[in-house]
Amino acid sequence: MRLQYPNNIRIVSVPCTGKVDLLHILRAFEKGADGVYVLGCMEGECRYENGNLRARKRVEKAREILETIGIGGERVAMYNLSSSEAPRFVAYAKEMTERIRGLGPNPIKNAVKGKAA
Amino acid sequence: MSDAKTPSKLERILAAGHQAVTSECGPPRGSDAEVIRKKAELIRDHVDAINITDNQTSVTRLCSLAACIHLKSMGVEPVLQMVVRDRNRIAIQSDILGAASFDIHNILCLSGDHQVFGDNPKGQNVFDIDSMQLIQTARYMRDEGKFLGGDDIARPPRFFVGAAANPFADPFEIRVRRLAKKIAAGAEFIQTQCIYNLDKFEQWLAQARDRGLHERVAILAGVTPLKSAGMAKYMKNRVPGMDVPDEVVKRMSGVAKEKQAQEGIDICVETIQRLREVEGVRGFHVMAIEWEEKVPEIVERSGLYPRPDISGGP
Amino acid sequence: MIVAKPKPFEEVMESVHPFERILVAGCNECVTVCEAGGKKEVGVLASALRMSFMNEGRQVRIDEVTLERQCDREYLEEIRDRIDQYDAVLSLACGVGVQFMAETYVQTPVLPGVDTCFMGVTEERGVWSERCQGCGQCVLAVTGGICPISRCAKRLLNGPCGGSTKGKCEISKEVDCAWQLIIDRLTELGRLDDYEQLAPIKDWSTERAGGPRRVVREDVRS
Numbered sequence: 215m216r217l218q219y220p221n222n223i224r225i226v227s228v229p230c231t232g233k234v235d236l237l238h239i240l241r242a243f244e245k246g247a248d249g250v251y252v253l254g255c256m257e258g259e260c261r262y263e264n265g266n267l268r269a270r271k272r273v274e275k276a277r278e279i280l281e282t283i284g285i286g287g288e289r290v291a292m293y294n295l296s297s298s299e300a301p302r303f304v305a306y307a308k309e310m311t312e313r314i315r316g317l318g319p320n321p322i323k324n325a326v327k328g329k330a331a
Numbered sequence: 332m333s334d335a336k337t338p339s340k341l342e343r344i345l346a347a348g349h350q351a352v353t354s355e356c357g358p359p360r361g362s363d364a365e366v367i368r369k370k371a372e373l374i375r376d377h378v379d380a381i382n383i384t385d386n387q388t389s390v391t392r393l394c395s396l397a398a399c400i401h402l403k404s405m406g407v408e409p410v411l412q413m414v415v416r417d418r419n420r421i422a423i424q425s426d427i428l429g430a431a432s433f434d435i436h437n438i439l440c441l442s443g444d445h446q447v448f449g450d451n452p453k454g455q456n457v458f459d460i461d462s463m464q465l466i467q468t469a470r471y472m473r474d475e476g477k478f479l480g481g482d483d484i485a486r487p488p489r490f491f492v493g494a495a496a497n498p499f500a501d502p503f504e505i506r507v508r509r510l511a512k513k514i515a516a517g518a519e520f521i522q523t524q525c526i527y528n529l530d531k532f533e534q535w536l537a538q539a540r541d542r543g544l545h546e547r548v549a550i551l552a553g554v555t556p557l558k559s560a561g562m563a564k565y566m567k568n569r570v571p572g573m574d575v576p577d578e579v580v581k582r583m584s585g586v587a588k589e590k591q592a593q594e595g596i597d598i599c600v601e602t603i604q605r606l607r608e609v610e611g612v613r614g615f616h617v618m619a620i621e622w623e624e625k626v627p628e629i630v631e632r633s634g635l636y637p638r639p640d641i642s643g644g645p
Numbered sequence: 646m647i648v649a650k651p652k653p654f655e656e657v658m659e660s661v662h663p664f665e666r667i668l669v670a671g672c673n674e675c676v677t678v679c680e681a682g683g684k685k686e687v688g689v690l691a692s693a694l695r696m697s698f699m700n701e702g703r704q705v706r707i708d709e710v711t712l713e714r715q716c717d718r719e720y721l722e723e724i725r726d727r728i729d730q731y732d733a734v735l736s737l738a739c740g741v742g743v744q745f746m747a748e749t750y751v752q753t754p755v756l757p758g759v760d761t762c763f764m765g766v767t768e769e770r771g772v773w774s775e776r777c778q779g780c781g782q783c784v785l786a787v788t789g790g791i792c793p794i795s796r797c798a799k800r801l802l803n804g805p806c807g808g809s810t811k812g813k814c815e816i817s818k819e820v821d822c823a824w825q826l827i828i829d830r831l832t833e834l835g836r837l838d839d840y841e842q843l844a845p846i847k848d849w850s851t852e853r854a855g856g857p858r859r860v861v862r863e864d865v866r867s
Contacts, residue, residue: 236685236689237685237688237689237692240689240692240693240696241692243696244692244695244696244699279654279689279693282654282655282693283654283658283693283696283697283700284697284700285696285700321700322696322699322700324702416799420846442799442801442806442807443799444808444815445798445799445808445815445816447816448815456799458799458800458801459847459849460846460847461799461800461801461802461803461804462801462803462806463802463803463843463844464802464803464844464845464846467843467846468846479846495807497807500805500807500808500809500810501805501809501810501811501812501822501825502805502809502812502825502828504828505805505828505840508837508840508841511841512803512840512841512843515841515843516803516843524807571807571808571809571810571815572807572808572809572810
């Protein structure tokens with residue numbers, strides 16, 4: 215459909231969101247990501263039955279941890295859609311970008327930069 | 332009928348063939364003994380002995396032993412309720428001797444409600460021995476004159492040993508077996524949980540009679556007057572091991588609020604009158620906690636007054 | 646197995662706060678099974694700690710290792726060559742492992758990352774319950790394989806008490822009445838008459854009450 219979506223999004227493809235580990239999410243923030251969202255199939259339509267349900271649980275756990283350590287639980291989210299819903303893909307991308315812009319940069323970014331320097 | 336083994340007035344009344352009447356008082360949450368004395372005065376002429384509860388519901392109160400000593404000093408016969416929740420075997424034997432030193436002759440052996448219900452839910456509990464083993468211990472100290480460790484006791488205690496029974500607790504199938512077990516452990520009298528479901532109680536008692544248990548232990552039927560329909564509902568729904576049939580709740584609710592207390596007393600009296608005729612019921616344990624002033628009316632209307640005078644006996 | 650649960654993050658953070666070089670050490674046995682202190686949990690906790698320190702503007706080195714177990718010297722020895730690189734070890738092993746680690750590396754503060762709870766079973770993933778309290782004199786033969794000491798809130802040996810309601814303990818509807826379970830089991834085994842046997846007063850000297858315990862087996866000592 216060649217729709218445009220925000221260019222600040224880095225996509226990591228997985229065969230099923232069930233493959234996304236809690237550690238993947240946390241490491242992304244450790245390395246300075248401002249936000250992470252997981253995009254999975256509609257619940258009930260997972261080809262592997264409950265991969266996307268497991269992903270949701272892990273996203274919840276990540277949210278808890280990020281909230282506790284002061285990074286902010288709203289920086290992580292899970293969305294569901296079917297692969298043919300391109301407009302929805304764009305909508306979620308925009309929504310997430312808006313939200314993260316509102317929250318500002320990952321507070322530990324400076325510490326990470328300091329390390330790199 | 333039979334000979335009493337101890338100086339216990341309760342035992343001697345039962346041995347003489349009378350139906351006994353006991354009641355109970357809860358000690359205060361403070362050190363004013365006058366509270367106990369006042370309650371005891373209200374009922375002393377209408378009962379043969381008074382139980383003193385032992386930190387009931389795990390709420391810390393003046394201890395049962397001290398309250399029993401106060402009763403004794405007013406000439407009232409106490410029943411020392413002792414739970415195994417708070418004491419190890421050393422303290423248990425020691426408290427038994429303490430009670431015996433004041434010539435307290437009745438003990439009721441109980442497990443005790445878990446401390447989670449009381450004012451110290453974070454505390455430890457003991458349960459070094461259980462209530463059955465407490466029955467055995469009390470009998471052993473009396474009959475063998477020895478401590479659990481084997482040494483001789485100087486002036487052994489002379490307790491009439493009792494236990495509680497709850498015909499309404501789960502599992503029902505085991506309740507008579509449990510009664511048999513308590514008798515085998517040495518229980519000589521039983522006070523039951525308060526009875527509202529007379530059919531179920533009589534069913535339990537019939538099973539006990541089938542095994543001849545009613546002849547080996549004196550069963551005192553527990554009764555508690557309901558103060559209100561609200562109390563009936565509360566006991567029905569929120570108190571474990573309590574069986575309050577719908578008809579009883581209906582009967583209480585069917586009466587105007589100001590008349591409910593009297594209705595509750597009437598139900599209590601009717602219960603006693605019915606159970607007096609049942610073989611195996613050797614007496615009644617009237618529990619009117621914080622309503623002790625009603626005990627005399629209940630005892631009198633049930634035909635259990637005056638209490639027999641056995642002071643001239645052996 | 647020994648069942649433990651993760652300590653609240655804030656509590657862990659507070660205990661490791663003074664240190665600059667921390668080793669998070671997991672254990673591959675019990676705490677892995679109850680998902681409290683295995684390799685995965687080490688990774689997650691280490692990541693969270695790094696981010697938490699970074700958020701305070703501190704660059705703290707947090708390394709990860711998961712040992713086979715922390716209750717045997719041979720596995721604890723595996724980190725001897727690098728222990729000096731750390732100011733503290735945050736051990737996610739059960740209380741046993743934390744202590745043995747501390748006994749092995751006396752110069753290094755060893756902090757607990759989990760709360761050790763009991764010896765129990767996996768009822769299903771995510772649900773563990775207690776089965777044994779190590780009384781040292783097992784009575785399971787007479788109670789149909791159900792332990793009244795660890796599963797009865799009052800550890801009654803001649804239960805049930807009057808608070809048993811519909812098969813549940815008086816303290817909570819979530820807790821089975823151990824004696825209901827025993828009675829049901831004895832019934833299934835056709836041994837309900839055993840119920841009337843009076844269990845004797847227990848010898849608690851082999852339990853915690855008797856003091857810290859030790860087992861010595863001369864027959865297997867080298």
